[in-house]
Amino acid sequence: MASPRSQPLRRAPRNNRATTVHLRLRKEIVSGHFPQGSALAEPVLAEHFHTSRAPIREALIALEREGLVTFEKTGRTRVRTIGAKDFREIMEARAALESMAAGLANRNWTEADTEFVTKNIEEQTKSRSLAELSRLDIDLHHYVVTCSGNLRLLQLWEPLRWQWEAHLVEIYRRQKNDDFIPEKETIKAHKHLLEALANGTPSEASEAMMNHILFNLRWAK
Amino acid sequence: MASPRSQPLRRAPRNNRATTVHLRLRKEIVSGHFPQGSALAEPVLAEHFHTSRAPIREALIALEREGLVTFEKTGRTRVRTIGAKDFREIMEARAALESMAAGLANRNWTEADTEFVTKNIEEQTKSRSLAELSRLDIDLHHYVVTCSGNLRLLQLWEPLRWQWEAHLVEIYRRQKNDDFIPEKETIKAHKHLLEALANGTPSEASEAMMNHILFNLRWAK
DNA sequence: TATCTGTAAAGTGTCGACAGTTTTAAAACC
DNA sequence: GGTTTTAAAACTGTCGACACTTTACAGATA
Numbered sequence: 001m002a003s004p005r006s007q008p009l010r011r012a013p014r015n016n017r018a019t020t021v022h023l024r025l026r027k028e029i030v031s032g033h034f035p036q037g038s039a040l041a042e043p044v045l046a047e048h049f050h051t052s053r054a055p056i057r058e059a060l061i062a063l064e065r066e067g068l069v070t071f072e073k074t075g076r077t078r079v080r081t082i083g084a085k086d087f088r089e090i091m092e093a094r095a096a097l098e099s100m101a102a103g104l105a106n107r108n109w110t111e112a113d114t115e116f117v118t119k120n121i122e123e124q125t126k127s128r129s130l131a132e133l134s135r136l137d138i139d140l141h142h143y144v145v146t147c148s149g150n151l152r153l154l155q156l157w158e159p160l161r162w163q164w165e166a167h168l169v170e171i172y173r174r175q176k177n178d179d180f181i182p183e184k185e186t187i188k189a190h191k192h193l194l195e196a197l198a199n200g201t202p203s204e205a206s207e208a209m210m211n212h213i214l215f216n217l218r219w220a221k
Numbered sequence: 222m223a224s225p226r227s228q229p230l231r232r233a234p235r236n237n238r239a240t241t242v243h244l245r246l247r248k249e250i251v252s253g254h255f256p257q258g259s260a261l262a263e264p265v266l267a268e269h270f271h272t273s274r275a276p277i278r279e280a281l282i283a284l285e286r287e288g289l290v291t292f293e294k295t296g297r298t299r300v301r302t303i304g305a306k307d308f309r310e311i312m313e314a315r316a317a318l319e320s321m322a323a324g325l326a327n328r329n330w331t332e333a334d335t336e337f338v339t340k341n342i343e344e345q346t347k348s349r350s351l352a353e354l355s356r357l358d359i360d361l362h363h364y365v366v367t368c369s370g371n372l373r374l375l376q377l378w379e380p381l382r383w384q385w386e387a388h389l390v391e392i393y394r395r396q397k398n399d400d401f402i403p404e405k406e407t408i409k410a411h412k413h414l415l416e417a418l419a420n421g422t423p424s425e426a427s428e429a430m431m432n433h434i435l436f437n438l439r440w441a442k
Numbered sequence: 443t444a445t446c447t448g449t450a451a452a453g454t455g456t457c458g459a460c461a462g463t464t465t466t467a468a469a470a471c472c
Numbered sequence: 473g474g475t476t477t478t479a480a481a482a483c484t485g486t487c488g489a490c491a492c493t494t495t496a497c498a499g500a501t502a
Contacts, residue, residue, distance in 0.1 A: 014292050016455060041483065052457050053484090054275075061279055065286040067373070071235050074464060075484045089373040092321060096374070100317035152288070152310040153317070156377045237485060262453060273487050274454090295494060296454045446501070453494070463484075470477065 005146045018058035021049050025059055029068050029079055030162055032169035040069060040077040066159040082167040088217055090160050095213040097157050098141060101148035103206035105197055108149055114198045121190050129180050134168050239279035242270050246280055250289050250300055251383055253390035261290060261298040287380040303388040309438055311381050316434040318378050319362060322369035324427035326418055329370055335419045342411050350401050355389050
């Protein structure tokens with residue numbers, strides 16, 4: 001994924017063990033290595049990551065604020081369970097942030113951006129599994145948020161992204177996708193979005209994004 | 222402020238020293254006790270709060286994720302400086318979240334909600350300082366986000382609230398408000414918003430909120 | 443006076459320890 | 473067999489310690 005916007009101007013993160021553990025633990029959670037609801041005991045994790053409890057604690061606090069784990073009143077940590085209600089909340093929050101981002105992205109949209117998104121959508125049409133399509137989908141949405149140029153939008157969006165991914169991995173677990181066919185509607189929505197972005201019509205881009213994301217809730221209770 | 226929605230269903234926070242320090246330190250930052258850019262050394266804070274460094278570190282990590290402090294690459298912590306560009310970002314992100322929240326708030330809007338907001342706006346007309354008006358303003362917006370019923374919207378919004386407050390306190394510092402008169406436009410916008418919320422027209426409420434917040438950027442570069 | 447330099451002070455990252463609490467599991471009891 | 477009691481194991485919250493790094497400052501130099 002050679003994205004023309006791969007590195008926006010963000011502060012260099014601290015380079016310590018806690019950060020390493022944070023990133024690794026997050027990856028393990030969103031990839032389903034730790035099932036939802038499972039306990040995360042500090043001494044166990046400390047051994048797992050060959051370190052002491054201090055960096056583990058720091059990582060857990062960061063993950064809690066990302067919405068991936070929860071602390072019980074007793075201080076015990078568990079992988080957060082993301083249910084149907086949570087999914088609705090995530091999608092609504094995403095719709096809010098991303099529709100704003102799409103509107104702002106027009107400020108500094110370039111040819112290279114159009115090219116990147118076009119290529120991404122092309123790959124979507126060729127995708128052969130839900131996991132592959134999802135990865136492309138997330139990349140695309142991440143890209144648009146980045147293009148907004150608003151770092152806070154991106155920082156607020158990221159936790160939603162991880163929660164969304166953690167939820168997806170649960171879906172994969174249940175669903176057999178032997179005969180997977182990419183949803184036409186999703187791809188159509190992405191094309192419509194790209195059109196609005198490329199043509200420089202902010203309100204249209206914003207609305208396209210809003211409808212596209214909220215469409216996921218069409219059958220929700 | 223006896224709000225009918227004062228306590229939504231949120232998890233009980235951990236009851237430990239780190240949480241206490243987090244809340245107290247946050248209050249001291251947004252009230253201007255620690256000026257923007259000032260250094261926050263762990264041993265100094267530990268003495269200030271009569272505790273060891275461990276709870277201080279936890280609190281600082283939480284504050285960093287709230288956007289109130291920043292870590293330098295060396296690990297040193299400073300109170301974050303919020304400039305004009307940051308203010309724009311905050312307002313854009315607020316507009317995104319709060320306009321969505323206003324649209325959702327119609328789902329479960331009650332008479333009591335109308336009453337609360339009406340009273341709040343009334344007090345705004347009588348406010349005699351920028352600080353007082355701001356407090357009412359923040360209360361009102363917080364209330365609407367709460368009414369959305371979407372806990373994630375609230376959790377994403379809160380960091381923006383603290384950054385917004387931290388920025389306001391800098392404004393107070395510079396501005397003499399001897400002859401303060403509440404801005405008519407703000408109050409008019411709030412009344413318009415209330416109308417849309419009370420009448421149950423989500424898209425109108427959403428739009429009113431969006432315009433109201435982005436109006437603050439009218440003279441921004 | 444202004445700039446460089448080396449040393450002392452202060453700060454961060456990580457660790458192990460310990461008290462107090464919660465959970466687990468075994469033992470006792472009905 | 474099923475429930476209560478009790479003891480052991482595990483976990484969290486907090487602390488102080490230490491190595492290493494960065495900063496501050498006094499003194500030397502020009």
